[in-house]
Amino acid sequence: LVGSRDWRVDWTAGSFLRQVSLQAADREREGAVARFQFSRAPIELTAKIVRNESRSACEPILDISFWRDRMQVDGEFHYSFSGPRPEFLLIDSRGWELDVDALSSQRYVRRASIDPTNPERWRLDLDPGLSEESLVLSFTLTRPMDRFGELSIPLPSPVASTVSAAIVSLRSTEDLEVLPRLSAVQGTIVPRPSQLPGEREGSAGVERPAATRPMGSASPSGGSGTISASLPADALIQWLRIQSLADVEALDCRVTVRPQRVDVASRVRVQIDDETAQVTQTLDYVVRYVPATGGLLALRREVVENGQLELRVDGQIIQTRPELNELEGIDPNWEVLRFDLPRPVTGAWRLEATFSLPIEQPIDGDSTTSGEIPLVIPLQAPDERALAWRSGVLRADAFLAIQPIGDLAREVEFDVPSDRIIVGSDDSWRIEDQGLSGDRREYRFIKIDRDAVRAVPFGLAVGQGSSTQAPRVLATWVQSLCAPEYRRDRVTMRIATSRPSIDLTLPSFVKLGTVAVDGVEQQGLADQLVNRRLTIVFAENVVRDEHTIELWYRYPRNRSFDRSLELDLPRVDQVDWIEQAYWEVVLPADEYVLLQPLGMVSENRTDWHWWGWTETPRLNTADLEDRLGIVHQRPLDGSFRHQLYASFGQEVTGRVWTARRWEVLVFGCALLFLLGTAAVVLRIQRRPIATLLASAIAFGLAATIQPAGQWIAQLALFVSVFVVLGAYLQWLWARPARRLVTRPATAVERSGARSRDQESHRSSPRRSLSGTDTAPAAPEEVRA
Numbered sequence: 001l002v003g004s005r006d007w008r009v010d011w012t013a014g015s016f017l018r019q020v021s022l023q024a025a026d027r028e029r030e031g032a033v034a035r036f037q038f039s040r041a042p043i044e045l046t047a048k049i050v051r052n053e054s055r056s057a058c059e060p061i062l063d064i065s066f067w068r069d070r071m072q073v074d075g076e077f078h079y080s081f082s083g084p085r086p087e088f089l090l091i092d093s094r095g096w097e098l099d100v101d102a103l104s105s106q107r108y109v110r111r112a113s114i115d116p117t118n119p120e121r122w123r124l125d126l127d128p129g130l131s132e133e134s135l136v137l138s139f140t141l142t143r144p145m146d147r148f149g150e151l152s153i154p155l156p157s158p159v160a161s162t163v164s165a166a167i168v169s170l171r172s173t174e175d176l177e178v179l180p181r182l183s184a185v186q187g188t189i190v191p192r193p194s195q196l197p198g199e200r201e202g203s204a205g206v207e208r209p210a211a212t213r214p215m216g217s218a219s220p221s222g223g224s225g226t227i228s229a230s231l232p233a234d235a236l237i238q239w240l241r242i243q244s245l246a247d248v249e250a251l252d253c254r255v256t257v258r259p260q261r262v263d264v265a266s267r268v269r270v271q272i273d274d275e276t277a278q279v280t281q282t283l284d285y286v287v288r289y290v291p292a293t294g295g296l297l298a299l300r301r302e303v304v305e306n307g308q309l310e311l312r313v314d315g316q317i318i319q320t321r322p323e324l325n326e327l328e329g330i331d332p333n334w335e336v337l338r339f340d341l342p343r344p345v346t347g348a349w350r351l352e353a354t355f356s357l358p359i360e361q362p363i364d365g366d367s368t369t370s371g372e373i374p375l376v377i378p379l380q381a382p383d384e385r386a387l388a389w390r391s392g393v394l395r396a397d398a399f400l401a402i403q404p405i406g407d408l409a410r411e412v413e414f415d416v417p418s419d420r421i422i423v424g425s426d427d428s429w430r431i432e433d434q435g436l437s438g439d440r441r442e443y444r445f446i447k448i449d450r451d452a453v454r455a456v457p458f459g460l461a462v463g464q465g466s467s468t469q470a471p472r473v474l475a476t477w478v479q480s481l482c483a484p485e486y487r488r489d490r491v492t493m494r495i496a497t498s499r500p501s502i503d504l505t506l507p508s509f510v511k512l513g514t515v516a517v518d519g520v521e522q523q524g525l526a527d528q529l530v531n532r533r534l535t536i537v538f539a540e541n542v543v544r545d546e547h548t549i550e551l552w553y554r555y556p557r558n559r560s561f562d563r564s565l566e567l568d569l570p571r572v573d574q575v576d577w578i579e580q581a582y583w584e585v586v587l588p589a590d591e592y593v594l595l596q597p598l599g600m601v602s603e604n605r606t607d608w609h610w611w612g613w614t615e616t617p618r619l620n621t622a623d624l625e626d627r628l629g630i631v632h633q634r635p636l637d638g639s640f641r642h643q644l645y646a647s648f649g650q651e652v653t654g655r656v657w658t659a660r661r662w663e664v665l666v667f668g669c670a671l672l673f674l675l676g677t678a679a680v681v682l683r684i685q686r687r688p689i690a691t692l693l694a695s696a697i698a699f700g701l702a703a704t705i706q707p708a709g710q711w712i713a714q715l716a717l718f719v720s721v722f723v724v725l726g727a728y729l730q731w732l733w734a735r736p737a738r739r740l741v742t743r744p745a746t747a748v749e750r751s752g753a754r755s756r757d758q759e760s761h762r763s764s765p766r767r768s769l770s771g772t773d774t775a776p777a778a779p780e781e782v783r784a
Contacts, residue, residue, distance in 0.1 A: 006084045008052050010047070010050060011045060012046040014046065017037075018037050019034055051084075052084055053084075054084045054085065054086045055081070055082045055083055056082075056161050057163075057164070058158040059164045060078075060166040062167070064168065066170075071142070071145050074141075075139050077136070078136050079160070080134040081134070090115060090123060090159035092158075092159060094155065095154045096154060098112065106137070109125070113125075137158075145255075148257055150253075153251045155245055165187075165241055165244070166245050169238065172255070175290065177258055178254070179253060179254045180238065181253055186242060186248045187241050187243050188240070261288045264286075265286075267282045269412075270412065270415065272359055273417070276357070276358060277359045277373065283378055285350070297336070297378055299334070300335075302333075313341060313350070314349055316342065318339050318340070319339070321339075323337060339351075359460065362460055362461050368423060369459065370458075370459050371457070371459070372457050374454065410447045410453075411446055412456050413442065413443070414443040416443070417440065420462065421441070422443040423461055424458065435545075471497030472495065472579070473578045474494045476578055477492045477584065478581075479624075480585050482586060482588070484588070487555040487565070492551075496545050497547065500538055501537040502536050505534075506533075511554045511555075512526040512529050513526060516549070516550040517548070517549055550630060564656065565585060569581070577650055580646070581652040582619075583600065584617070584621070585645070586641070587642075587643070587658060590661045591659070591661070592659055593657070594659050597653075597655055601646050617644035620642075
């Protein structure tokens, strides 16, 4: 039985007729309805032919764009049909004007007109030869923006058998802000849909709507009113999902014009030569929403009058003029200048200010001069009447009509001669030495708090390029290798100095073995040690500010009975501060550190192994050699245990206490045994307060005295295992071999017991103390 697309066949089978499944060939045939089988004739099949109804489903997508002068709606309605193809489509315009030419230009639309039955609807007569099961209707609607604020935007809606939820996107130019007013019943704000109708499988040939196309592409209708072509690529897009366009005829939203926004990033570079500081400050402006025609700058009056101030915008010199405002009455040392731009500008542009200031130079190597670099501070326009920044450029309690812009001068670069150094005079700045570059030295000041900056304070002193400047110890690393018979120390120092030589004082009772300077071993230098003093002479052909010195010496003493190690660093003459010091203690495999050095920080991490906790250094020997910039030596074998500690300051000292493994086990277990015995004898468990106090003291000492407390805790866990095992063995030993089971006495037993009691009363002069004449239940022995 075969029908057609336009006609439906309803059938009723009679006698001897049975319906069977369609075959593969039947399914490929258009209009195949059913297949039957019969066993005898004649047969009867009643059929009724009914014309199919046309049904349509639509998925609407609307893209609404806003400019200052107009508003535009780009829409795409994705239709799919079942049954006969419709002769026309209806669209509810809801007040939008019909663009007949744009709609009629689409290939499947024969004519576009107003529906004669309802003037609010558009009627689109379709091509009679349309055979596709789906089509996309695209259109563009435009109207002028006559006002801003609360707006109600009509939403065109398709008239179809089924209308899905509408996807609506809102976008605007950068200077406009659009906030939709959508209730939860009407719809929700959603992220961009992962798959839109134009992106599904089987619709590769369907054009994508404006809301889904990348910025800058043409609209699907191909008309002149293109939304994406003129909007910026970073325009904000908001996605809405409206449940039913039949219930939401218009979208309420608030459209406002953003005020001008100006952001400024500042960079300052100061070059000091002789007694003059040349300051170059660049202000990178970013103007948004409203073009800028000029700006305001706050400067120190001395810079304006005597600093030879010069301003350039993108390399072009601009002129300034004084601006009268409240600033002069509050702080007479500051002056406000106004500058005009050659043309209105939006986006990014750069203002560069250069000026010079006199700088006082230090007299000798022990003196330091203080100075201050004032900054050029951009201000907002006075007509905005903004309150002053509380920690800002002027006074904290001043209410001004001007305000600083941006986060200024968080980093300042100084360029000084090699024989000068920059020191900080304010705790709110961190100084980073960038090193030498030829005959110049560079520093970087970094602001470490969020306070506003008016000026950059600094100090100027005689630097490492001068022979009168004292050396500095930048880093020190001491590796103490301990054996039962001796102790060997490897000391490495990184020293900053430009002197040709320095003097060292070695610790007492050491035997110097090897000396290396800048990675080169100095033969015979160890024999020149006089009264523990050693002079290190640097190579004449080496031009550098930093040198490395390596010393290898031994302590000739027996460690079999001495369980402590003391850190005693070589002293460099005229050095009273060590910026960083590492002490690496290398012990035999069966020796452990019990007490850490006071005043030093442990640089070890605690790792868990199957036998317990162990400490390993965060930096190995190779890492420390890299940090100090020395040549790698052959590493020690794995039979040694390493511990690392760090410190800094005027004098770095420390002492560690060690113990062998058997000493830890014996004395630790003995301590635990004594504590347990004392607890049993004193019956401390009967005194809860004393027990709690003793436990708190024990835990506090274990946490404070490290790593001895860690070892005691592990031993306590080890001893607890034996305590549990002993308790279990005691329970097994004390368990009885027999147990008594009682049962009620029988009548015969009670009678016999009563007769025996009577005989005992007659034979014995003493009376029974029991007030009853019944015998107790007789116990019965039962073997376990």
